[in-house]
Amino acid sequence: MLHQEAIENKNYIMKLNYKNIFSLLFVVLGVVSIQAQEEEKLATQDSVAIQQDVVKDGNAKESGNRNVMLNAESNTxxxxxxxxLPPSIGGITILENNLPVVYWFWPEMSTGTWRQSVGLERTGLLKMDGLANTMGDLGFAVNSYTQKGTKEFKGKAKLSGSHFGWFQGDINVSGPISESGWSYSAGAFVNFDPSTYDLGFNNYADQTQIYRIGLTKHFKENKGDITFAYKYSNSYSLTNYAVFEYGPNGEARELDDFTIGRDSYLPRDGRLKFLDMVSGDNYWADMDGQSATSEAHNFDIFGNYLMDNGWNFKYSTRLHIAEASLMYSAPISIFNAGAGSNFTFADTGEAYTGQVGTQLAMNSPRIPTTTLMGRFSVEKQLGNHDLTFGMLEQYYTVDDYHSNRSFFFQSVEPQPRRLIGTNTDVDGFYNYNVGGEYNNGFENKLSIYGSDSWKVSDRLKLDYGLHLRYHKMKGDHYTTPRAAGLVLDEANKQQFDHDWFHVAGKFNATYNVLNNFGILGSFLYTEENGLLGDYSGAPYPNLTKSKSPLGGLGVFWNTDYIQLVSQATYLNKNNYLQRLNLVNPNDDTESVTNTIYYDIQTIGWTTDFVLKPFKGFNLHYLITLQDPVYKKFNFTAFDNEYDYNDNSVQQISKVLMEIDPSYTYKDWRFWASFRYFSKQYANLTNALYFAERWETFGGINYKYNEHISLGATVVNFLNQRGAKGTINGAELITEPDPYYGRLLTGSYIRPFTVQASVTINF
Structure with a gap:
């Protein structure tokens, strides 16, 4: 006990010191907040067709001047x-040195081993057609490159913070070792982020450390280089939710005693109890320790060599070894417990009446994963053709992945206290491992791909490619129903063994009708059948081939003052997998986990332009109109049949806008970013929705000299309140009126946040 108190006191003192440091930093800099200039330069539109760079340069593979790195939810x-399509739990795909930083985001999240850092030489956005052609996957990706050793000494450092006590330190140095062409690179990244709320049981919601070291050999006559790099990462991270009162017109009303974004809805002591579904042992897991921490070792070899015949050979290989832990306390529903409900506080035994929150606890304890990847390609310009041929190998294995589950009740207040009820055990938990997950095995993907950017004439450019992939998946799973008290029985273990062949590709065409005006067409296609995670539940998964065609047709117009693209698009994806935690609309205390397969169809129209009316001023504007709907969406739950065919997809706005003005004068840059989201449906029936909202960012950057850059950033400067995402436990609600005035839970955007950073080059 004394040892624990000493640790807590030490953490508290450290937190105070960080706040004092940044209070002093604000005074010294004379600004209210700072954000590194390079982060604001990274961006993307909310669009299914990013074509600006293709129109300007048929060979462009990555997009800049977008704000993909500005995240309204967190700094991670x-x-x-x-x-x-519905937002991925794992977020946008992240690549480093042309390879995924993690093979799959569950149980190891990408942000556990990767952060935007000065230890990266550069970062950009890989467009959808580039990801489809090289990886065979659908979506966008952030592509980054490790800082290699340099022929001359080079140092970069960055300090960041916020008025909530966030501290981030980031440094990288590189330079020569010998005259024979060897050089080094080394860096460290540390992040201590309390987010915007007080957990109570820990000072920080995110604690991440990433350390890098590398050796580079530069070949003579500028033939290329080879880099041997090692990265160690250790990341602790939690997710918070908000409580609010739901009202007409999609309003999320803030409660008098619960401030959205400022209060924690995680259990006060941070302790959750589980039944290990593999060993059969009961155990307690602490949300402030290893139960929510992932650790990884990363070994990369990458570089290029310019061969005598003019072909440029590029290569990137990786061995990634990790132990991943996930820890969540996710809200399911809220109900009122009156007199005689027999709820008591778990810590004191006192009787409790009032609002009760039903929570789902999840823990995947120290799951070992190993990934071996390699990407090899040759590139050459031959006349009007820019050719690329490559091979991609990805091997991934997971050792007894399992997600232990339990349910519990808690009071509805900031830092809620656990409750004991009539259907719980003596510690307040019940329904152990209902909906629990397990899988074990390996996946291997071997691909070959090729692409050609062909300048047919001064007016016509074609960009096309093909990706062929062999996917092998083998392992075992349990068909045991995920009932209460589940401990896996070897007698119910079954083997699976699959082989699939997938095709992906892209085709883009631009035709200049006039020198600066033309038409464009695009098409990309991807396929997939399944992943190890599909076997996590008891039912045998539906492994029908999922096909995702995406096509677009539009026009472009480029002058010295405006670059404009307007394009209509169509996207379809079949056999979409989702596991839903459903609550009985007639009984809030009854819930079930369903595995559901369905299709999604989206048609849209996007207009995007960059306007430069006078020197120094730049305005980026985007508007997307889209109509994503469910297809073949039906299932059975609570003895009822549900059919949501043609319903609008949850969490997706039909109107999106992005307005990004900026003005540069000498060494100063003033910028802002406004994102508009029209209403988003918050449940499957489309009866509940969240009202439209804005996400806002603004800042000032100042380049003091060639060594020091300062800046100022404010997140959510309009200080908008409200919730976003889905309403937990309300998936099957058909009438909104009974929900008006009810307490609900959901995710949210960050409250008004002032951030600061200084970047130093030495």
Missing amino acids: GPREVNIG
């Missing part, structure tokens, strides 16, 4: 890019 990673 890039924003999700809306393509008319």
